[in-house]
Amino acid sequence: MKTDLTDTTASKINKALVQGRRAIGTPAVGMVLTLVVVTDEENAYDALKAANDASREHPSRTLVVIKRVSRSPRGRTTSRLDAEVRLGADAGSGETVILRLYGEVSDHAQSVVLPLLLPDAPVVVWWSVDAPRDPAGDPLGALGQRRVTDSFAAEKPINELRARGESYEPGDTDLAWARITPWRSMLAAALDQVSCEIVSAEVAGEESNPSVELLAMWLADRLHVHVRRAVSAGPGLTQVRMETTGGPITLHRSDGAMATLALPGQPDRAVALKRRETSELLAEELRRLDPDDTYASALRFGVDRLGGIQSAAEREAERAEAASQPTPSLPVRSVPDPAPAVRDSAPALPAAAPSGQGDADRPTPAHMPPVRKAEPQ
Template identity: 65%
Template sequence: MKIDLTDTTSARINTGLIDARRAIGTPAVGMVLTLVIVTDEGSAYDALKAAHEASREHPSRILAVIKRPGRSPRERAGARLDAEVVVGDEAGTGETVVLRMHGELANHAESVVLPLLLPDAPVVCWWPDQAPEKAGTDPLGRLAQRRITDASSAEDPVGSLVVRADGYTPGDTDLAWTRLTPWRSMLAAALDQKHSTITAAAVEGEAYNASTELLALWLADRLGVEVERKVSDGPGITAVRLVTGDGDICLDRSDGRLAELSVPGQPDRHVALKRRETAELIAEELRRLDPDDIYRATVQYGVKHLVSTARSGKGTDDGGPTAAARATPPAAKKAASGGKAATSK
């Protein structure tokens, strides 16, 4: 069921939602959250597709906010709201409203979104590409418990981590971090077993990849050792090496699909470690809506190092190993954690 509304208001959209639901005969709905997607005409299709897939796991009302401030002064001065209400079939398990905000209205998106939020249910805001610097104080971000950005879609992915760390508000999270969960859980499981003390670590991945940087920072923060960042051809992260007295614990994935885990004194084994689709990442994000403290600690741990990384990253064009996110050696760790406390205020 699809209803097109031109030059409309939130109240009429709400009526449209109820009408659409009545028409397909499902007056009661068990939607668990409102997902607000802030995007442009170009990325809206892919983002909505991923959100609909994720809504199979988390039935939700999806509000796609597409801002069209207009090019000419005349367009910019006017204001118009067009909406497309979709319930059932193509809208996944919930309902979808695509909101096109023209002219001046593009600066007041929150006034349209607020009346359309589900009562008493959490709100998640997702910027698939361009995200505001401080998501937590953005007028739309303020409505949400959970704010999802994606550093990897930014012009300067690694540099944007600095922005995320500076502008962090509890409830922020980034898809570059979500992409790491399978790596992190496999590494954590490897360290559940007996092993010698870890003295150093290295993370290998393609250049300009925020996830690789975050993984290095996480390891440095958790293990308190120096983590070397090496550049490879990818795809994505290609290897993690933890140096111990008995040899290296190494998780190596060269094809973005199947990894090999080698642990000293044990046979090498294969581990499925597939790069995941956006829909799976969003589904994981929606599973927990409380602040992710580990993400905060990781992204803020690196602020200082990343500043230098961003610069050196721009300098190296291809291939050559950079001394990128060289995280603090144990001796300097105290200073670093002191710094962390200072940045989080």
Template identity: 60%
Template sequence: MITELTGTTAGRINKALGEARRAQGSPTVGMVLTLVIVTDEENAHDAVKAATDASREHPSRILTVIERPARGHQSRSEPRVDAEIRVGGDTGSGETILLRLYDAAVAHADSVVLPLLLPDAPVVIWWPIAAPEVPAEDPLGALAQRRITDTYAVEEPLRELTARAASYHPGDTDLAWTRLTPWRATLAAALEQARTAVTSAVVESEPGNPSAELLARWLTERLRVPVVLKPTAGPVVTAVQLSTGRGDIRIDRPDGPVATLTIPGRPTRTLALRVRGTAELIAEELRRLDPDEAYAAALRTTVVPPAPPSDSQEPKHV
């Protein structure tokens, strides 16, 4: 069921939402959180689709804030909010509200969103494209326990990653980090099997990939060894190699969903390591609402460049 409201208010949206729920027999008791998406018109469809798919695991109220600021002579004398309410159908057990904010209403998005949040439920905010300079201090970001950005979606990902490190607050996270979960889990399991010290590491990836940068920082922080970022044709992260006294531990995924894992003294294995879609990444982030300390540590770490061997350097395990 879809209800459209033009030039509306939060009170009218709440009233229409209640009527739509009653008509569909869809109570709010099954919803576990409010997911706020802040985007533009061009990216709204894909973001809502990903959030809706993720909400099948985490029934949510999805509030999509689509900003339509005034441009020059097109400025209106009064701000305006249009709403599209979706209950039932493809939204499953959740519900979706698209909020189009025009002109001065953009600057007061938090006043529009606040009355629409589920009472006594966590709030997560996601910027699929450009995020505020300091997400936690943004008026909408201040409403959320968890703030999701995506450095891969901007023109200069590594510069954006530097900005995310400078502005970090507990509760911040980034999908460039979420994309690394299978890699980090596989590397930790490989080291557990190998039971040997790592002396250096290489991360192979397309140039300028923020996930590769974060993976290199994570390895630096955990292993305290030199890490080299090696550019390849991609796509994204294609291989990781950990050098040890017994030989190289290597995960190689040149293309496609299958990778090979090589551990010294063991047979080479194939394993699933596909590039996951946005809906899976969002679903993973919605599983935890506490601060991600591993992300924070990696974000603060500087990659250690290669250096001549020294007897005083002691390699460490993950």
């Protein structure tokens, strides 16, 4: 069921929600939280689809905030609020209200959202794009117990990750962190199967993927070893290699679905490591509403403390060179070329005769001139 409201107010939206629930025969409210989605018109469809899919696991009231910019100068001075109320099958397992803010009201979105929040229910704010530099200091972010951003959607993801570390407050999280949850679980399980000491580690992935930096910072923060960040063609994260006293531990994924885990002294095994959809990542973040101390510790470790970025080709060349370990050879002294003048003054040697003709051309003693003896003095 959909209800469109033009130039409306928060009280009219609440009234439309009550009437809609009565019309479809579900007057009881069973939502567990309020999810505020801040997006733009271009990304509204994908963000709303992800929120609806996540609501099947977490029934919630979803408030989608879209700040519209009028094309004409006159329209920019006019404040207006349009709303679309969705209930039943059109809203997943909860309620959905799409809010479009025009003019000056777009600068006060928190005043529009506040009357629509569920009473006595936690609030989660998710910026699908264009997250503020300080989510906790944002007026909308101040309404939520949890604030979800996505560094991967930023223009410069690595710089966005640095900003997250500088402005972190308890309750902040990022979908780039949720993307590496299966990797962290697999690596932790792999280390439980071996008894050795970690010497160093290397994490490889796409150059502009902040999840690679987050996984490298998590390893460096937890293992207290040097971690190097390498570049590969992707997709996403491709490999984690940990050098240990018992041999290397490698988790490699080349196709974005299946990975190969290699442990010292054990046969390689295939493990499922599929790249997940945004709805799955969002549902994971909604499972816990308390501050994530592990994420905070990894984020505060700092991107700049990681090892230098290497390409995959440079990484393989360096390993091949280290594995070969060539033995040093003795120096060879070069013989100088004789001077041209010496070569020119030397008598020319007669050309060698062809095989079988040397004896026929050689002169006999009868043809040789007599030898003159030296006269006594």
